[in-house]
Amino acid sequence: DGGITQSPKYLFRKEGQNVTLSCEQNLNHDAMYWYRQDPGQGLRLIYYSQIVNDFQKGDIAEGYSVSREKKESFPLTVTSAQKNPTAFYLCASSILVLRERRTGELFFGEGSRLTVL
């Protein structure tokens, strides 16, 4: 089945540790995104990428890093510099409809819930 897969679903981190959240898609989508969601809040954009080997900061990129070495993969590293990393992390992907200058619908993974101990 085509889709977007995030792992792990649950992750616990100790203070000072870096952790990496995996996001893989087999939809052949050009664009990929990482969002963070805190309880009762909306989604905030961390990083996004429209093409391999290129990515842009979102509104809350501090303390996070990403890479886009392959079209299907967009891992997110939560570094020790992120002071309050406990949150629900969502990865998404979409096509880019260049002739209409629009982004197609976002397909989301099931999310990764990170808890700092």
Place this chain on the structure above:
Amino acid sequence: LAKTTQPISMDSYEGQEVNITCSHNNIATNDYITWYQQFPSQGPRFIIQGYKTKVTNEVASLFIPADRKSSTLSLPRVSLSDTAVYYCLVGTIYNQGGKLIFGQGTELSVKP
């Protein structure tokens, strides 16, 4: 980037039509309007996308006036399973490189 404003919450009853309006006063010429639905602990799910006038699919309709400064998501005959948060998203590939920003969303509660 176009900032969106939605009501924080709405209540409805089963079988009623629900209309959720999103304001986006500084929408750009090339921006599309997209709506998503989110259930707790899940990723948002696409509902509908449009540019102008009216768009309809099997689950919803999207009304966009001529000035495009607002849009209305219409859900016909809602059921309890439509209780969720609904987000309006405005953006385009060429607007800051495809940055897609979600607003706070509207929490819809459907009662029996």
